[in-house]
Amino acid sequence: MNAPERNLNFTSTNRGELARIVLVNEEIKAIVATAFRINLMALNAIFLAKRAGNAALGFGVLSNELRRFAQDLTRHMASLRDMTSGSVGSVTGVVQQQRNSAILAAAIRLSGDGVPGVKDARKRGATRLAEQQAKLRTLDMRLRAAVEETQQLVELGGVLARSAKIEAAYGGGFSPALMQVSTDFAEVIAQIKRSLEVLGKERLVKD
Amino acid sequence: MKQAHCIYQDDTHRWLAIARDPTKPGYIIDTNEYVVVHGEEALLCDPGGIEIFPAVFSALSAECDPTRLAGIFASHQDPDIISSLALWLEFKPDLKCYTSWLWQSFLPHFGGQDSTFITIPDPGMTIRLGGLELQAIPAHYLHSSGNFHLYDPKAKILFSGDVGAALLPSDHNDLYVEDFSRHIRHAEGFHKRWMGSDRAKRDWCERVSRLDIDMMVPQHGAIYRGADVQRFINWFAALEVGVLRG
Numbered sequence: 536m537n538a539p540e541r542n543l544n545f546t547s548t549n550r551g552e553l554a555r556i557v558l559v560n561e562e563i564k565a566i567v568a569t570a571f572r573i574n575l576m577a578l579n580a581i582f583l584a585k586r587a588g589n590a591a592l593g594f595g596v597l598s599n600e601l602r603r604f605a606q607d608l609t610r611h612m613a614s615l616r617d618m619t620s621g622s623v624g625s626v627t628g629v630v631q632q633q634r635n636s637a638i639l640a641a642a643i644r645l646s647g648d649g650v651p652g653v654k655d656a657r658k659r660g661a662t663r664l665a666e667q668q669a670k671l672r673t674l675d676m677r678l679r680a681a682v683e684e685t686q687q688l689v690e691l692g693g694v695l696a697r698s699a700k701i702e703a704a705y706g707g708g709f710s711p712a713l714m715q716v717s718t719d720f721a722e723v724i725a726q727i728k729r730s731l732e733v734l735g736k737e738r739l740v741k742d
Numbered sequence: 743m744k745q746a747h748c749i750y751q752d753d754t755h756r757w758l759a760i761a762r763d764p765t766k767p768g769y770i771i772d773t774n775e776y777v778v779v780h781g782e783e784a785l786l787c788d789p790g791g792i793e794i795f796p797a798v799f800s801a802l803s804a805e806c807d808p809t810r811l812a813g814i815f816a817s818h819q820d821p822d823i824i825s826s827l828a829l830w831l832e833f834k835p836d837l838k839c840y841t842s843w844l845w846q847s848f849l850p851h852f853g854g855q856d857s858t859f860i861t862i863p864d865p866g867m868t869i870r871l872g873g874l875e876l877q878a879i880p881a882h883y884l885h886s887s888g889n890f891h892l893y894d895p896k897a898k899i900l901f902s903g904d905v906g907a908a909l910l911p912s913d914h915n916d917l918y919v920e921d922f923s924r925h926i927r928h929a930e931g932f933h934k935r936w937m938g939s940d941r942a943k944r945d946w947c948e949r950v951s952r953l954d955i956d957m958m959v960p961q962h963g964a965i966y967r968g969a970d971v972q973r974f975i976n977w978f979a980a981l982e983v984g985v986l987r988g
Binding site: 635636638639641642643644645646647650651652653656659660 | 743792795796797799800803807808809829832833834
């Protein structure tokens with residue numbers, strides 16, 4: 536059984552687990568908000584490229600690609616968000632089970648192992664906890680795979696932003712405006728990349 | 743640590759009072775838990791809160807086989823009454839919890855499933871325990887809007903929940919009321935503030951005056967026995983309740 540045997544100090548550890556999943560959830564919410572911003576930026580870039588006409592044909596192609604990228608990113612993040620909100624429920628379930636098991640263990644310690652029914656109660660609690668932890672491990676693996684996939688997508692976004700910067704240089708009179716837009720893209724994508732790196736290091740369960 | 747005291751015994755019919763925990767932190771109100779044992783079955787009255795579960799479980803196990811627990815009687819919905827429910831169910835998942843119908847959908851927030859709860863209608867009901875018939879006595883609005891006490895006609899014991907409760911100083915460790923006039927001072931403020939309805943109070947006083955009671959066992963404080971039971975009922979009947987001060 537995973538319940539601590541000495542005292543009821545389990546709460547601080549479990550609070551840590553909950554805090555960690557809340558952190559993951561908040562990080563994903565932040566990226567979702569940024570992805571939404573990219574979508575609007577890409578739309579603006581498309582309009583700007585249209586206004587620039589022939590001078591910004593290359594930039595126009597890239598801004599369309601960036602829009603598609605933003606839409607893909609939003610989809611990825613929505614699926615990540617679903618996964619983490621499920622994880623918050625699972626982690627909370629584990630915390631509750633651990634707390635119940637720990638308090639029951641404290642009661643058994645005071646009463647002695649000879650009390651009828653305590654072995655069965657311990658076994659039931661341990662089984663429930665193991666099931667919940669296995670579920671959490673599966674969620675953790677899925678979340679890590681999804682984060683890695685999103686990281687690859689964001690790499691592509693970074694390449695598109697760099698190419699847009701190059702194309703902006705050929706934008707004639709619109710060049711400064713196009714350069715500003717492509718710089719904004721690059722900055723936002725770098726911000727998402729950093730958030731994903733933080734996310735990639737977080738674990739729902741301890742190894 | 744809490745200890746179980748046998749306050750009544752007739753063959754296999756027993757009442758245990760789990761009272762007084764000097765090791766309990768001062769910020770948690772002291773509570774009494776009672777176990778009715780009859781033959782092979784036991785019923786736990788107001789099992790208490792989460793934080794005191796280890797102490798209550800241990801005290802109960804010292805005097806009675808906890809696997810015999812057939813049910814829990816929750817006089818009302820307060821945390822010091824029943825917030826440990828999930829832990830008792832962790833130990834024995836098929837436990838039944840008897841409580842007012844009013845709390846049927848509230849208590850599951852502490853734990854349990856639909857099948858855990860046996861709801862008591864407003865007029866009360868009979869609760870069977872290994873051949874013994876216990877009576878759930880209405881005590882609505884004293885203090886909870888859905889409130890029951892438990893009467894054992896064989897042992898002549900009335901479990902009276904918060905009625906009769908006294909907030910005793912930490913050095914008052916007597917299990918029974920020894921000096922009614924001194925004791926009742928510690929009950930007065932509690933009853934004035936917590937008992938909200940004068941009409942409900944008068945109804946209850948009339949109802950329990952008709953019962954044959956040797957002991958009245960409250961959830962906080964000391965146990966009333968013998969003539970002190972009627973003394974309490976008379977005192978309560980005359981007390982102005984539902985007031986902040988005075």
